[in-house]
Amino acid sequence: MSVDLLLKNALVVTEDAAFKGGVAVANGQITRVFTGDAEIAAQKIVDLCGKVLLPGLVDGHVHFNEPGRTAWEGYRTGTKAAAAGGITTIVDMPLNATPPTINLNELEHKRAVVADQAVVDYAHWGGLVDNNLAALAAMHNAGVVGFKGFMSESGVDFARIDDEMLYAALQEAAQLDTLIAVHAENNAVTTQLGAQMQAAGRTERSAWTLSRPPATEVEAIGRALFWAEQAGGALHVVHVSTAAGVQAIVEARRRGVNVTAESCPHYLFFTDEDLVQLGPIAKCAPPLRCAAEVDALWKMVLAGHIDIIGSDHSPCTTDLKVRGNQNIWDAWGGISGIQSMLPAMLTAGVRNRGLSLSALVKIMCANPARRYGLYPQKGAPLPGSDADFVVVDPEAKWTLTTEQLFYKNKHSPYVGETFYGQVQATYVRGALVYRQHEILAHPGFGKLLKRTSANGVIAPSITPAATHRIPK
Secondary structure: OOEEEEEEEEEEEOOOOEEEEEEEEEOOEEEEEEEOOOOOOEEEEEEOOOOEEEEOEEEEEEOOOOOOOOOOOOHHHHHHHHHHOOEEEEEEOOOOOOOOOOOHHHHHHHHHHHOOOOOOEEEEOEEOOOOOHHHHHHHHHOOOOOEEEEOOOOOOOOOOOOHHHHHHHHHHHHHHOOEEEEEOOOHHHHHHHHHHHHHOOOOOHHHHHHOOOHHHHHHHHHHHHHHHHHHOOEEEEOOOOOHHHHHHHHHHHHOOOOEEEEEOHHHHHOOHHHHHHHOHHHOOOOOOOOHHHHHHHHHHHHOOOOOEEOOOEOOOOHHHHHOOOOOHHHOOOOEOOHHHHHHHHHHHHHHHHOOOHHHHHHHHHHHHHHHOOOOOOOOOOOOOOEOOEEEEEEEEEEEOOHHHOOOOOOOOOOOOOEEEEEEEEEEEOOEEEEEOOEEOOOOOOOOEOOOOOOOOOOOOOOOOOOOOOOOO
8 A cells, every 4th residue: 555655765763772773654644664764655655865764843932922022933933943953842931931831811912823833743731830739630631731930021012920829839730630831040149149230330241141150040940840740730930051950950859759851952052152242132041151061061961861952942032132132131032053063063963962863852852742741643663653754865065044934033053053854844743844945835834732641751861872973
């Protein structure tokens, strides 16, 4: 019997292995994964000529600003950038949109607004703020992957949670079998340090970094872990930027706490010196860290202690960045990075530090799909899974230009960087949505995903051995 699509002569990478072979696709799903050659009749056969074939990436941390702030991004441009970066599933955060997604009505409104906009598949986080505990169950039943809260001020209309609310939400999460994600920085100390800096007339770029030192993240992570252990709820700590923060998560997990750690490419690719050199386009929270901290964080990745990598794509209009050129406090804090996430990890991780391609698949495909209740539909090249793939040329050396960006506002600290390994094509449910700088899918092709399984079990470690690497 003929299949719809046959991708052959590839280096197929799973979270456990990398082998020469291919995949067969019918009706948008994988029907077979094979080693070597296979005699399979197909309506379309694509010879990948030894290129790397990865499962489509799952980016569980994006801000697409819709509804209400579409001048910043929007699903149409944001998902095009995702496709160009090899990302076939995104999970949109509840804030940086107007209104934020903090109850069922706002969730349904968001879904209606974005229904005809996406070119890749998408899911949603619900929002956790200081007064919406009663709204969580309805959003959970509607299929959100979990609930995101801020332990520090967010800078937008999204009220932070105190310890009382965090504890209550973790209790509710345990009852619902869902996930609480936290932005972990100590609000009191970061507020005080920021005020001191500004009162002293410190407007230079390094002042932002100094106002949010590693200790403010580590303390907040420790507090969140304490309440998760007491409440028994599942905790996910987003954009961890410090090795000490990861270590606290590792130790809590050994005690039986249901917790996972997420970091971002920009904490592994840039340092605080890049903020000084590049300016506001590299401003984010937590801030970029020193080179020694970046190296320590990489050791945590290679040891298997960081479970998930997400982009934390947080765009804004260009003027909101430019206005901070002379005073860093005036700039919006967020990095546009979804399109560069995979190239950055291929370069800084696979090529430069020996991260195996299988380990990359675990932390960027399989683990996020598991944790967000989307596995095995997403994140795995298994028979019956969605036929989501990204084709990578491991030999390509290239430099990102502004013209290549699909963002609505074409700024990113990655512009001008040279990468090793380039996305050649992206498939969503067997359809070619991106090929060599061109989007081939129409807005509306992307489908809404809902959480279909309980909190996935994350493997405690990742084998760092690099069986296949990007050549130097």
